[in-house]
Structures are given as C-alpha cells and as structure tokens.
Amino acid sequence: MKNISGSLCVATLGLLGCASHQKEHVEQPNIIFIMTDDHTTQAMSCYGGHLIQTPNMDRIAEEGIRFDNCYAVNALSGPSRACVLTGKFSHVNGFTDNASTFDGSQQTFPKLLQQAGYETAVIGKWHLISEPQGFDYWSILTGQEEQGDYYDPDFNENGKHITEKGYVTDIITDKVIRFLDGRDTSKPFCVMFHQKAPHRNWMPAPEHLGMFNDTVFPEPATLFDDYAGRGRAAAEQDMSLARTFTDDWDLKLMTREELLKDTTNRLSKVYRRMPVEVQHKWDSVYAGRIAEYRRGNLKGKELVSWKYQQYMRDYLATVVSVDENIGRLLKYLEDKGELDNTVIVYTSDQGFFLGEHGWFDKRFMYEECQRMPLIVRYPKAIKAGSVSSAICMNVDFAPTFLDLAGIDIPEDIQGESLKPILENEGRTPDGWRKAAYYHYYEYPAEHSVKRHYGIRTRDFKLVHFYNDIDEWEMYDLKKDPNEMNNVFGHPEYAEVQQEMMSLLKETQTQYGDTDPEEKEKVLFKGDRRFQHRQK
Structure with missing residues (x-):
C-alpha cells in the first residue's frame, strides 16, 4: 500500500533519492502532531468517557475523524516516540525501552518532510536521550530524567539550556505559537507538539x-x-x-x-x-x-x-489544561486563516490505567493502555464526524504524514498510510491488516511488567509472557471486554487459538520479529537489565 514511484525523480531533488521526493501537483498541508503523555481514551468525552469533558479534543473529532482501534506497539514513552518518528517497530529502530538511546542518524519522517521543503519543529517532551535531528527548531524538556517538570521547567532549546517560568502545559503551547508566528510563510510546516501532561505525578496548573x-x-x-x-x-x-x-x-x-x-x-x-x-x-x-x-x-x-x-482529581485536572491549550492553538490557527490548511492530529504515546484492574501506569498489552486515542481534523480530505474501526498502530503515523504531503513512502517503513481511511469516511480498505502487533521489553525494571508480545484482532487478543516465565493468555474481547477471563487452552476455543497462533507467526514474519526471545539474547548481550533470568 506504499506509494513508491519508479523513475520519475525530479532532478533538483535527485540527491534526496526517489524514496522521498515530492509528487507533482500535490498541495502540501501544514501538519501539527499533538501528542500527550499517558492520556487514555477513558478520559476523553469524544470516546464516550464519563470522567471529564474535553470540548476542544471533541471538536477535532467532530470536525474530523475518530479512530476507535488505534494501538501502541510498545506502550512505553520513549519506545512509542521512536516508533512514531521512524514508522518502524522497536526491534528495528533500536529503541526498545526507556534506558535506550535513540539513533538520531536514522531515517525519520521529519527529515523526509524537511528535505521536501517543510519547516519542522519539535517542542515539549522528547525523552529519547539523544538530541533531535531533522528539525529546524527544537525545544525539549529536560530534568526529572527527561520527563521535565510541571512548574518552571527546564528546556534544551537548539542546544542551549534554559529555564522557563510558569506551568509546563501553557509554556509548551506558548512555544508552539511563537514558532508559528516566526516561521517561513513560504513553506509548509510540521510541528510535533508534545505535552508532558498528564504524566505522573499529575500536578495541576495553579x-x-x-x-x-x-x-x-x-x-x-x-x-x-x-x-x-x-x-x-x-x-x-x-x-x-x-x-x-x-x-x-x-x-x-x-x-x-x-x-x-x-x-x-x-x-x-x-x-x-x-x-x-x-x-x-x-x-x-x-x-x-x-x-x-x-x-x-x-x-x-x-x-x-x-x-x-x-488520583482522578489530580490526573484529570492536568487533562483540563491540555484541552484548554488545544483550544488556544485552534483559535490561533483560525485567526491566522490556517486552520483548514492544517492537518491537526491528537494522540498520546499510549493509553493508561485509570484504576482498571486496580492499576495505574501502562506497559501491558491489556486494552486500557495498548489502545491509544487518535483523532484527526483536515476538512480538505476528511468528512466531519467520520469514525473508523480499522486496526491501526502508531507506526502508521509516519507514512500517513508523508502520504498526505505527497512524498513517496520509503520501502523500509513498516507502518501503512492511513490516508485511504481518512479520505473514505473511516472505511477499512480491502486487504487491510487483520491484527495489531505488540512487543514490550522493559523487564526487570520499574513496575515489574514482564516481557511479552502478541496480537490483537477485532475480536481476540493473544499474549505470550516470556523471559522468566512462559505463559500464554487469550481473551474473547466481545464476551470479555475487560479481559478478566483467560481462555487460552480452553477446549471450546481450540480452533480460534490455533488461528491466532498462526496469525501471530505470520505477523511476526511480516514485521521481522521472528524468534523474538532468541533475538533478545543477541540484542541485549552484556546488558544486565536484559539477561535471561529463571526464577
């Protein structure tokens, strides 16, 4: 489904290679990619959540499209961000856990947009250890192990370390608007607008x-x-x-x-x-x-x-600030006459537990944190009020942005463009994927969530926990949406289980994650955090 043209590379872009040239006669939209940290669909009224009202997020959904089956491929902050940037799974982009360092020299969608004439920026949370590459401007949070602070936060701004006064959600939005005010208006822009909130420890604005x-x-x-x-x-x-x-x-x-x-x-x-x-x-x-x-x-x-x-009183109060600042940005774009020329995307780096199963945090392949919000507004291509049930993943974001900008999608990108879904009122294209793939690596580590991989189809979920254990779980999501009853090994599910096992192997082959447990021993050789342990 990737848009790979053959020999018609424009001469002036020849040095960039055919894989990233701009197609002729394509209107390049502006792109604003809004990503929060640990915001879950249970806390969004446009997803039917009853905890809080999120009117500005709702506006994006109502005037655009809501994806109901979008999933993180590794529900952890740094790995999720690396997957978004590269369109590749963790075992390919090399950033498997939060102790990794992102190889900034590799191909990313902002680099490809920049090469095709976009002005690019990343502002807010980065959490990839290495400094950003492929951006004309960047201002990223530092401190608190790169999570940043809620009050008077520190930033690394184009290599200069500064402290800003105020509340972090407001400051990040101020920086985005300041960048847009000073941009080169002869170019389209792409801004990665990354809020810290509502990350732990959930400190509300004054x-x-x-x-x-x-x-x-x-x-x-x-x-x-x-x-x-x-x-x-x-x-x-x-x-x-x-x-x-x-x-x-x-x-x-x-x-x-x-x-x-x-x-x-x-x-x-x-x-x-x-x-x-x-x-x-x-x-x-x-x-x-x-x-x-x-x-x-x-x-x-x-x-x-x-x-x-x-927990809810603090967490939800930080979400209120996020929603208000989305409203500020929408009004700014409206006042500048750029709102309808801009693809507005809202998502989070993954979902989050809000007390379900007695938990907070994420990491598991269970629904509350594997599932992530995804709403998109762009009236030139998206019919207002569209809803999609297509299974998508955060590795799909990079090829989607390239496709919308009229840039050929490199063959090595593993995600698929969502553009056909955006332009077809959310309908699932023929031949679309049957399952989302997941692989979590960070164990032993904070929160002690064991390593696991698996697939999630429309109706079932299959998970294999490994490393210090060897246990399988399978859930009938129609009968058991809360994932309380593990039906793996139940005779009445034998046929479905075999189909899921076969689909898992097929999916792992497709994405090059075959024999993941053996591959880990090589990938993490000498790293004490990832030694194969037996209890």
Missing part, C-alpha cells in the same frame, strides 16, 4: 488546583480485580493503587513544613520550584486531603477507593 476536590468519580468495574484465572504477570506487577502508589509523590501527603524540611524528597524538590504564591495555594488545596488521610485510618478496599479518588 488555576486548576483543587478543581475536582468535591467530585466523586465512578469507580471502574475492575478496581478490585484479584487476577483469578490469569497468570503471574498480572499478579506480580508493581503498579497497583494498593501497593505501589506512594504517599508523598503520588498522593502528595506532605505539609509545607515537611516539604521544606526534607530537601532530598522528590516532591520537595518539585515544590521548591513553584513560585511562593503557587506554593500557598498548593498548601491550602492539599491540606484537606492530608487531614482526611491522617484522621481516617483507612484500610483495605476503603483505602484503595480513597486513593483512586485522589
């Missing part, structure tokens, strides 16, 4: 502190999941509200006196970045939470329920 303190959010049906009938991976993770959620970093249960006294505490370091007036508002907002916790003597399920409410 004006949103405490905005949900009086709200009681509905609990997910699986909040008290006991993982019965499933394997060790679900039972042995370290990402639960009950066990993993911390009193200081996550729940913010430290008074001003405690924060100023304990200068080594992570929360204390972040608190001391805040302006004094923000510190005082923070103190007043969290005082009630601290008092409630210390007098409550909460235990068991009651404590988990209480933690869940505090």
